[in-house]
Amino acid sequence: QVQLVESGGGLVQAGGSLRLSCAASGRTFTAPIMGWFRQAPGKEREFLAAISSSWSGGITDYGDSVKGRFTISRDNAKNTVYLQMNSLKPEDTAVYYCAARTLALMTVYSEEYDYWGRGTQVTVSS
DSSP states (O other), rough: OEEEEEEEEEEETTTTEEEEEEEEEEOOOSSEEEEEEETTSSSOOEEEEEEEEEGGTOOOOOOTEEEEEEEEEEEGGEEEEEEESSOOGGGOOOEEEEEESSSSOOOOGGGGGEEEEOOOOEEOOO
C-alpha cells in the first residue's frame, strides 16, 4: 500500500504563488506516473498536471487551465512530487489532490490513477 500526503496549501491573494508537495510512503517503489488534480465545490475533479519518472524522461503534461502557470516536478530520491503554482486566480480555489499511477502511461483521467492523497485546500482571494 502507498500513502500520499499533500502539503503546502493555504490562503493566497490573486496573483500570488504556492508550492504544493506530495510525499509518498509505504511500498518502496517509485510510481511511474504522478499527477495533480483539483476539485472545487460542485465541480468534477479536474486534471492539472502529470509527470513520468526520470528513467522514462520526466515527461510532463498539463491541463489547459493551468498551462504556463503551474509546473510539476518530482524528486524520485525523496518520493516527492511538487506543484509550483504561479499567477493564482480566484478560480483556482479548490481542494488539490496528488495521485500515483503504477502503470507507466501518462493519463489525464482520474479513474486511471491507483493511489490518492486526502487533499490540501487552496484558497485564492480576489
